[in-house]
Amino acid sequence: MKSRAIVQTGKRQLELQQFDIPNIGDDEGLLRIEQSGVCGSDWSQYKMGHFSGVVPGHEPIGIIEEIGSIAAQRWNVKKGDRVAVETMLPCGFCRPCVSGKYNLCIAAGEKGINAYGYHSIEIKPSLWGGHAEYMYLDPHTLLHKVSKDIAPEVAVMFNPLGAGVRWAGVLPQTKIGDVVVILGCGQRGLASVIGAKESGAKMVIVTGLGVDGHKLEIAKAFGADRTVNVEKEKIVDVVREMTNGLMADVVVEVTSGATQPVVDSLDIAGRGGRIVLAGAKYGRVPEFDSNKMMRKELTMMGALAVDFNAYESAVGIIESGKYPLELMHTHTYPLAESDLALRVLGNEVEGEHGIHVSITPE
Numbered sequence: 001m002k003s004r005a006i007v008q009t010g011k012r013q014l015e016l017q018q019f020d021i022p023n024i025g026d027d028e029g030l031l032r033i034e035q036s037g038v039c040g041s042d043w044s045q046y047k048m049g050h051f052s053g054v055v056p057g058h059e060p061i062g063i064i065e066e067i068g069s070i071a072a073q074r075w076n077v078k079k080g081d082r083v084a085v086e087t088m089l090p091c092g093f094c095r096p097c098v099s100g101k102y103n104l105c106i107a108a109g110e111k112g113i114n115a116y117g118y119h120s121i122e123i124k125p126s127l128w129g130g131h132a133e134y135m136y137l138d139p140h141t142l143l144h145k146v147s148k149d150i151a152p153e154v155a156v157m158f159n160p161l162g163a164g165v166r167w168a169g170v171l172p173q174t175k176i177g178d179v180v181v182i183l184g185c186g187q188r189g190l191a192s193v194i195g196a197k198e199s200g201a202k203m204v205i206v207t208g209l210g211v212d213g214h215k216l217e218i219a220k221a222f223g224a225d226r227t228v229n230v231e232k233e234k235i236v237d238v239v240r241e242m243t244n245g246l247m248a249d250v251v252v253e254v255t256s257g258a259t260q261p262v263v264d265s266l267d268i269a270g271r272g273g274r275i276v277l278a279g280a281k282y283g284r285v286p287e288f289d290s291n292k293m294m295r296k297e298l299t300m301m302g303a304l305a306v307d308f309n310a311y312e313s314a315v316g317i318i319e320s321g322k323y324p325l326e327l328m329h330t331h332t333y334p335l336a337e338s339d340l341a342l343r344v345l346g347n348e349v350e351g352e353h354g355i356h357v358s359i360t361p362e
């Protein structure tokens with residue numbers, strides 16, 4: 001039997017290819033993909049072609065098609081279960097792994113980057129990515145069972161939602177009564193609204209640009225108290241006014257590229273505030289005033305990816321049906337239109353406003 005899969009062969013070059021489905025050993029599995037979330041990093045990989053000869057896609061949900069006896073025991077799932085698969089394939093032995101920070105696993109090994117979506121198709125069984133019909137489940141896989149009652153386009157948002165839980169909740173230790181300011185309203189910014197609310201935030205403020213009106217509406221539907229178009233209002237002034245000058249307990253920076261929000265975050269945070277930096281930048285941040293950090297005893301932390309507990313929480317939130325997550329999912333494309341899916345996510349297609357986009361085998 002064969003599986004179709006998208007292969008990135010160069011900059012902006014995707015090809016639909018076919019690969020043999022492997023025999024599954026005792027500690028492995030095979031996933032029949034239902035949906036594969038398109039990540040912002042898929043978009044930059046598509047544009048830049050950092051990795052060539054890979055099956056992209058590292059945010060898949062699907063059904064366990066085959067599973068070995070050891071894997072079934074380890075993962076506590078059986079054939080026919082629906083699962084969300086984590087991005088990382090941690091080695092399990094390096095220092096970050098054994099200290100519980102497997103998202104920072106050192107061992108890239110012979111497979112290159114130790115995550116789904118980035119292994120060469122030269123490494124058997126080639127099916128290392130979610131933008132495909134089937135994905136191989138390596139023994140190092142981490143996964144989470146998800147109820148089949150949830151619509152697939154909602155269930156597949158476990159990945160951005162896990163980021164929102166970890167970045168706006170767990171890492172900055174957001175607690176009941178906190179004021180949380182989220183800079184940026186892409187899928188991770190919107191998910192951060194939910195992460196903040198679930199952690200007990202009493203006030204959530206979200207920023208965006210003039211073109212982000214529809215995203216800011218979704219932020220409100222998720223529970224944001226105030227949205228700010230930074231082209232019209234100064235976020236620092238809005239926060240000052242809304243907090244009676246006390247400013248924010250937590251600032252989550254999830255804009256992509258822009259450096260000004262990082263500079264602003266030092267003014268938005270109040271005394272003893274925590275700042276989470278999770279948006280990738282193209283260059284260094286100018287005019288960074290470390291005195292502001294010192295005088296207010298700010299804590300600034302970086303955030304990379306999601307971990308097991310945050311994924312578990314995300315799946316729980318999805319299954320609770322508490323938030324209208326479907327508002328955030330804007331587009332689903334078949335494998336053959338992966339190119340379009342990526343360009344929509346990258347805002348390259350006139351008239352389309354992608355927030356969360358996914359690819360499905362059909």
Ligand SMILES: [Zn+2]
Pocket residue numbers: 039040041042058059087
């Ligand atoms: Zn991703």
Ligand SMILES: [Zn+2]
Pocket residue numbers: 090091092093094095096097102104105106107
């Ligand atoms: Zn490791």
